[in-house]
Amino acid sequence: MKKLDWFVLKSFIGPLILTFFIVLFIQIMQFLWMYVDDMAGKGLELKILMELLFQFSLVFVPTALPLGILLASLMTFGNMGENFELTALKSSGISLQRIMRPLTILIIFISVGSFFFANNVLPYSNKKSRTLMYDIRRKRPELNIQEGTFYNGIEGFSIRISDKDPVTNLLEKVLIYDHREKAGNNSLIYADSGYMNMTPNESGLLFTLYNGYSYNDITEKNKSISDRSYPFRSDAFEKQTILLELSGFDLDRSDLNLFKSHQTMLDMNQLNYFIDSLSIKLTTRQDAHISEFQHSKIYVRKNFTRNIDNRETVNNEHLVFNVDSLYASMPIIEKEAVVNYALTLARTGLKYVNEKNQIIYREIKRLRKYEIEWHKKFTLSFACLVFFFIGAPLGAIIRKGGLGMPVVISVLFFVFYYVLTLTGEKFAKEGITSAVAGMWASTIVLLFIGGFLTYKATTDSVIMSSETYSLFLKKIVRILSFKNGQNENTYSE
Numbered sequence: 001m002k003k004l005d006w007f008v009l010k011s012f013i014g015p016l017i018l019t020f021f022i023v024l025f026i027q028i029m030q031f032l033w034m035y036v037d038d039m040a041g042k043g044l045e046l047k048i049l050m051e052l053l054f055q056f057s058l059v060f061v062p063t064a065l066p067l068g069i070l071l072a073s074l075m076t077f078g079n080m081g082e083n084f085e086l087t088a089l090k091s092s093g094i095s096l097q098r099i100m101r102p103l104t105i106l107i108i109f110i111s112v113g114s115f116f117f118a119n120n121v122l123p124y125s126n127k128k129s130r131t132l133m134y135d136i137r138r139k140r141p142e143l144n145i146q147e148g149t150f151y152n153g154i155e156g157f158s159i160r161i162s163d164k165d166p167v168t169n170l171l172e173k174v175l176i177y178d179h180r181e182k183a184g185n186n187s188l189i190y191a192d193s194g195y196m197n198m199t200p201n202e203s204g205l206l207f208t209l210y211n212g213y214s215y216n217d218i219t220e221k222n223k224s225i226s227d228r229s230y231p232f233r234s235d236a237f238e239k240q241t242i243l244l245e246l247s248g249f250d251l252d253r254s255d256l257n258l259f260k261s262h263q264t265m266l267d268m269n270q271l272n273y274f275i276d277s278l279s280i281k282l283t284t285r286q287d288a289h290i291s292e293f294q295h296s297k298i299y300v301r302k303n304f305t306r307n308i309d310n311r312e313t314v315n316n317e318h319l320v321f322n323v324d325s326l327y328a329s330m331p332i333i334e335k336e337a338v339v340n341y342a343l344t345l346a347r348t349g350l351k352y353v354n355e356k357n358q359i360i361y362r363e364i365k366r367l368r369k370y371e372i373e374w375h376k377k378f379t380l381s382f383a384c385l386v387f388f389f390i391g392a393p394l395g396a397i398i399r400k401g402g403l404g405m406p407v408v409i410s411v412l413f414f415v416f417y418y419v420l421t422l423t424g425e426k427f428a429k430e431g432i433t434s435a436v437a438g439m440w441a442s443t444i445v446l447l448f449i450g451g452f453l454t455y456k457a458t459t460d461s462v463i464m465s466s467e468t469y470s471l472f473l474k475k476i477v478r479i480l481s482f483k484n485g486q487n488e489n490t491y492s493e
Contacts, residue, residue, distance in 0.1 A: 004094070005102040008076075012103050015075045020068035027060040028053060035133070052136070055129035062118045062380045067414050069107060070387035074406035076103075077395030086396055096458050100392050107388045115381035119267050126264045127257075134258065145196070154205065154244055156180035171196060174209060176242070186217035189242065199243070207242040214240075263373040271374045278367040285363065289356045293349070364431055371435035372428055379443050383417070386443055389450035393457030417442050 080086045089099055145151040150160045157180075162173035171194050178187035191212030199206055218231045259265055266274065327335065390413060391406075398405060420442030428438030 004089070004099070008099060008102050009106065011080065012072060012076045012106070016068060016072035019071040019075070020064055023064040023067045023071070024057060024060055027064060028057055031056050031060075048132070048136075052129065052132050055125050055132065058121060058125035059129055062114055062122060065110065065114055066380065066383040066387045066417075067410060069110070069384050070391040070413060071406055071410040073103070073388050073391030074395040074398075074410055077392050078398060078400045078406055079395075081396050081399030086399075096393070096396060096454075103388065103392065107385050111381045111384040114384055115377060118377045118380060123265050123267050123270075126262075127259065130259050130262070130265070157244060169195060174207070174212070176207070188215045189213075189240075190215075191240070205244040207244070209240045209242065210238065212237055212240065263370045266370075266373070268374065268377065271370055274370045275367065275374065278363070278370065282360070282363045282367060286360060289360070293352060293356075296352075361431075365429055368429050368431070368435055372425055372439055375435055375439035379421075379439050382443055383446075386446045386450055387413070387417075389454055390446060393450070393453040396457040397453070413446075417446055420445060 077086065086096075086099070090096070145159060145161060147161055147164055150158050152158050156178065158177040160175040161171045164171055172192070174189075174191045174194050176189040177185055178189075179185075181187070189209070189212065191209035193211065194207055194209035197206050197208075198204070214235045214237070216233045218233060261274075263271065263274075327338070330338065391410070394409065395406065398409070400406070421439075424433070424438035424441040426438075427433045428435045432438075433441075
């Protein structure tokens, strides 16, 4: 390896490591900001928090790599251009492609490594992080009870509160259904207000209720249904304390296979298996719906009206009915009955088709999710190479290093890529486009941009220079002034 290659590699690797960990840190902070409410006040050990952050940091690696490469390549070639190192190399007869060659080989290896990481490591990290987050949410369930909805996270109970004071934690209009006997809603406690707290050892949920009633249905034994009187018991109270035992809420670690069928938890082979299985299931279900409709009374129906001698014999073999003449020969009452009956069958058929269409649509959306995840493993890896061919020539053009201008340009390009990716993914999920077109559209667009910038940087373009655009505007102003002068001379003549 020549000294030039070592120089370019050493200039790039440092910024790459720095920018990669900066981007990864920002994504972890974004995760903490989104899920801080689920983790706050749960009394989690430092070991659990570190495990959670580590697993999520692995999840963010495939998305942090492209942005880190874009920012590092911008900084590297921007610094080389700002220090006139690119100018010196080009004046020695070394092309930009030759300068980029060692980094291109390095990025190819990084892209391949990113693919294997996304295929082998990422599914396991997704399982660990998703399962651990699920366990954390289950701990201390009193923090998860929301206003206006029934909470069923405590086995045997269904709890609803209408309002909760965030300062005093006072609950209003508390409903507690006791389903431990599995006999329906036969036990209910209602209170105007109350408080809800964990016991000191976190083994139970303590309700302190004020001004309420308890209702209990009394089960009658050895009585027939006709003889039952359905008695119940009602008790009023000014203050009542209820203790609900919370066995199993001490952060029990769930099985990693809890979310094993989710598309983000699968590698390529497993995704191929699910895609093939869902495709066969979808085709089978579509054929079954078509066959069911064709053999139903909606589609095939015997004669509704009386037999009318309105048949013609063709070659003594086939009978052909003339529908128009048959309908015209009917009395008005039968015509109305036939039309109404036909409309009824049409509405029934339309309802049937719409219901089956919704089922097929859900199956297609589920299939598309697995197809999208399959392509995502390639697109995120290939994006590393695409972003390099955007950042390197762009850095050579703008000739600005550091974390100022490169950060702004990197964020703009990444936001553009992210918006295109989300749009394509949404179109693919809704069936507007195929999964291939939806997931690869953003990559192809940026690939053309990267090719254009590489060409401009090779030809020493000044597209990012302010002088270029100022001269262009001055030229337009001169042309417009010249045309106005000619028009004035024409009018004066």
